[in-house]
Amino acid sequence: MTRPRVVIAGLGDSGLLTAIHLSRHADVVGISTRPGLVSGKELGTRLTQPDEWARDNWIAFDRYRRLDRVRTIHGTLAGVDLAGRCVQVVAADGSALDEPYDVLVISTGVTNGFWRPPGLVSAHEVAASLASDHARLASASSIAVIGGGPAAVSSALNAAVTWPRSRVDLFFPGDRLLPHHHPRAARTLLRRLTELGVGVHPGHRAVVPQGFDCDRITGEPVAWSTGQSPHSADAVLWTIGRVRPNTSWLPPALLDEQGFVVVDPSLRVPGHPGVFAVGDVAATDPLRTSARNRADTLLARNIRASLKGGRLRDYKPRRGQWGSVVGVQPNGLEVFAPNGRAYRFPAWTIRGLLQGLIVRRGMYRGVRD
Known part of the structure; x- marks a missing residue:
């Protein structure tokens, strides 16, 4: 058959x-x-x-x-x-x-x-992208992450953990992070970001340069349509969900x-x-x-x-998003349930x-x- x-x-x-x-x-x-x-x-x-x-x-x-x-x-x-x-x-x-x-x-x-x-x-292009993006952030004394979703939160938190001497700022247009996650999960991660010294800036809507597809890490100042003064950083990550x-x-x-x-x-x-x-x-x-x-x-x-x-x-x-947001950390992996409660896999597991x-x-x- x-x-x-x-x-x-x-x-x-x-x-x-x-x-x-x-x-x-x-x-x-x-x-x-x-x-x-x-x-x-x-x-x-x-x-x-x-x-x-x-x-x-x-x-x-x-x-x-x-x-x-x-x-x-x-x-x-x-x-x-x-x-x-x-x-x-x-x-x-x-x-x-x-x-x-x-x-x-x-x-x-x-x-x-x-x-x-x-x-x-190609495999070569994948390897080159991984290496160049990492090197760009590793050499930056200041990092700005634009966006309030999981990719933005993960990038800001992991950058702060990996390069504690670098200034990391997170800008997003809404009132709170992770608008599609349970508020309990958003509060937990906001607390972690604050403890790590990340500057958290709600109410900032970035002006996306004309013709820019958010397809690269940039270094130019970021302007805001919400009226704030432009922000400059050595590396700007555009994680705005486009x-x-x-x-x-x-x-x-x-x-x-x-x-x-x-x-x-x-x-x-x-x-x-x-x-x-x-x-x-x-x-x-x-x-x-x-x-x-x-x-x-x-x-x-x-x-x-x-x-x-x-x-x-x-x-x-x-109805909402759930799961891991920031990936494996030194103390293990934290997974958020649909109700916003976190469950941790210890590092040894x-x-x-x-x-x-x-x-x-x-x-x-x-x-x-």
């Missing part, structure tokens, strides 16, 4: 896990602009501890045991023929490929600042007004029974939470059910228990050293 063919467009966190779940049930082809998993998570530790960050967040595809049966293509998506069930790919060597599918999973993610650039990226979906290869009929992929509650694209979407690119809810809430497991189950004519289950998003047993064996079903 012929096995169904599943093409997964995008092998970030959600796409990779979906491929792992389906690898024993279908012939899976994964297409990625990255040379392996290059996670967009944990920006603060990526900037301040690049070697440690890379150990857990930049992993070649051939190290995942469950991907041994998956064919991966390093390339960019050029288009899709929905009627003919085929995607067009331009491989890293410039060759053009047509990849037919029975099921298509759209998980191409988003472009979001200097740490999530668009387009094809997210752009990687969907230029898709027909506009599949997208909402912001360019995200429209899905029904089962994560299926309406009108196209064999097309699904998951992760930051999927318009599941206002916060697009399917990646953080591990909808990959539900998606894989729904794909298997759809191929057998079974009943699909609905994704039920959470991180390598063996959390990363070794829970993440690599449990979540990814085995990762080679």
